[in-house]
Amino acid sequence: MKEMNVEIVPQIELGKVYETLSHPESGGICVFVGTVREFTKGEQVVSLEFEAYEQMALKEMQKIADTASEKWKLDRVLLQHAVGVKSVAEPVVVVGASSAHREACFAACRFLIDTLKEKVPIWKKEFFKNKSVWVSAHP
Amino acid sequence: MEVLLFGIAKDIVGASVLAMESFEKRPDTVKELKQELERSFPDFGKLSSLAIAVNSEYAEEGTQLRSGDEIAIIPPVSGG
Incomplete structure (x- = not known):
């Protein structure tokens, strides 16, 4: 039986x-x-704040888990x-998979994080000493 | 009927929800909602992308907006 978290x-x-x-x-x-990460384009990051549209984020994450399976x-x-405020070096996301042989779990793990970053409605604000920026908002 | 706002969309509007009735012309589709947003708040036009979710699913431009739907503005995502 497949178990997904x-x-x-x-x-x-x-x-x-x-x-x-x-x-x-x-x-x-x-x-x-x-x-x-402490530096973005040479500028020192103080913290990151994550916000999620939780109900939709969970749905999208479940779809990614289903597709990987x-x-x-x-x-x-x-x-x-x-979600919330995270300091330098703190973990903010974890994805993983287990399988009989390593090829499947390595490939799945890459797919999980790449697709999460592309699809899941979660937003990250970078706080620097004198300003804050919503990441990827502008071209 | 309200629209949920997240991330930079919240900063652009200055609130976390926006009433559909606040638009000059009440949008009937996803496409019209995007047009009304850009008309009322030109900063939406400067974003890398702009998606709309209806009932917590990404919606196509032609999707109709019905009363009772949960509608959300999805500015460029940046999780991970």
Whole structure:
């Protein structure tokens, strides 16, 4: 049975990710963790703030998990995104998959994060010392 | 009938919801809503993209807006 974990959380708990993705039939788990980077184009970032249209974000994340499970033979799939204010080096997103062989979970993991960034209605504001910017808002 | 605003859309309008009745002409479709938004708030025209969600699904330009629908403005997403 396929188990999927799709959540929007105040805090990413990386310690629980292994337990959630672990499966007796899996020979590997692949996980991507997105974190707050200190510099954007040479400017020092103080913090990031994430806002989600939660109901729709969860729906879109579930669709991504479903599509990944159709494309690859996966045992478990996880997508979690944090909301609120996050400081430098803190985790803000985690995606992962487990599978019998590593090719499937590596490919799925890349698909999960790439599609999440493209489709899921979550917005990030970068706070610098003297200004703040909604990321990707303008060309 | 209200439109939900997120991210930079909230800053452009200066509120987190916008009443459909506030437009000069009440929009009947997604396309008309986008036109009315750009007319009332020209800063929407400067964004990299602008999508509309109806009942928490991305909607096509021709989608009709009916009373009772949950409508949201989706400025360029930047999660991850």
